[in-house]
Amino acid sequence: MRTGYTNCCIKDQKNMAFLVEDGKILAIGSAQDARMQEALANADEHVDLHGLEVLPGKADGHVHLLQMGRNALSVDCSAGAADRLANAPRSQAWLYGVNWDGNSETLSRTVLDEAVKDRPAVVLSKDGQVMALNSAALHACAIDENTKVESGSIDAEKGIVRQTGVDLVRQAMPAPDTEEIKTWLLKGMELASAQGITAAGSEDFLSTNESYQDILTAYEQLSYQQKMKIRVSELVSFCQIEDFASFLDEGYSYDVGNDFFKIGALLLKLDDVSDKELRYDDATVQLYVQMANRFNTPVWFDAASSGGIDQALDVLKEEMYPDNPLQDAILVHRAPSAAQLARIQKAKIVLGISGFLPERASSLFYGSDQPFAPVLSYSSFLSGNTQKRLGFTGSLKEADPADFYVVDEGRVMMTVVNGEEVYRR
Structure with a gap:
């Protein structure tokens, strides 16, 4: 299938157009150019970009990626962590929270024990270097005051682990x-x-x-x-x-x-x-x-x-x-x-x-x-x-993969990978 994209801005040049087929850019240039007009005439579909800017795909x-997706589907503990954890759905064996600021004064074993009594609960900091655990999680991970790790630390009393201590917890969580x-x-x-x-x-x-x-x-x-x-x-x-x-x-x-x-x-x-x-x-x-x-x-x-x-x-x-x-x-x-x-x-x-x-x-x-x-x-x-x-x-040139995104005043409106639309605002 051939798709023609028209009425766009490429490298500050307005009224540009390009043609995509089989994941590649077949032709690109001014919409006024006779060669470009002939190429667009053979398109099966036309997409009017309404003057928006087209940029090569960002790298x-x-x-x-896995942690990005998991965070988005986990309990957000950036604010009001105790209440959010206490009211989280009870569908999983372990409760997993993210986006904590890493301050042990705001989240600790005591706070987590009060919020979550029925199962292990762990909360990962924003930078991924610290975790807070409740008593059930510490027990499930076999962590106590005698547990040591290299290149990290464990404070069993507060329920706080750092660096390789986080790796130790991940290894103990359900697979x-x-x-x-x-x-x-x-x-x-x-x-x-x-x-x-x-x-x-x-x-x-x-x-x-x-x-x-x-x-x-x-x-x-x-x-x-x-x-x-x-x-x-x-x-x-x-x-x-x-x-x-x-x-x-x-x-x-x-x-x-x-x-x-x-x-x-x-x-x-x-x-x-x-x-x-x-x-x-x-x-x-x-x-x-x-x-x-x-x-x-x-x-x-x-x-x-x-x-x-x-x-x-x-x-x-x-x-x-x-x-x-x-x-x-x-x-x-x-x-x-x-x-x-x-x-x-x-x-x-x-x-x-x-x-x-x-x-x-x-x-x-x-x-x-x-x-x-x-x-x-x-x-x-x-x-x-x-x-x-x-x-x-990928650089918005002919024969390159059709990887690009479309922006409107800095906002991403559309992303295309290999000629297939993967995101639209």
């Missing part, structure tokens, strides 16, 4: 089945497409207690069922290096997949914003990089603190191939120091940004880290860099 290099995982992923993609996002690097392996095989199965089913709403490069993450070894042994490798879902880079979270504690020692990070190198897999270091940036630079100095052919990258949440930036540029390390936008963005890519961080209004140029980093193409 976000680091999101958590979702494939259909539930698919529901969360689809909701996450729906929310992304409403922002004009057509391609994303998504980190989902550690969003549940399920193994990576279950996440991959859900994505693969959505892909061959042709239900994917956006293109996804799955950023693979692991709690233990043995899990990464098993992943590689099972034959998974970088860039394997199709036009809608493929295996992405290894995303290695090094720290948090506190700048106090690194998650791994240098030897462990070095081993991760060595394993990735053997399987031609790029490593993206998620470095929230200055110490994390230094650790990534020190390891890459020893392990990165000359000229960085695998495109290893550091995703930073704060501007690197002048000395760090000089090392990054000298080593030709790819730099991703999250949580801030520099004045110049010529060679950077962007990852929002949503839903754990707000989305910034980044440029189409920066989005294009991100698109290339994810390995997808």
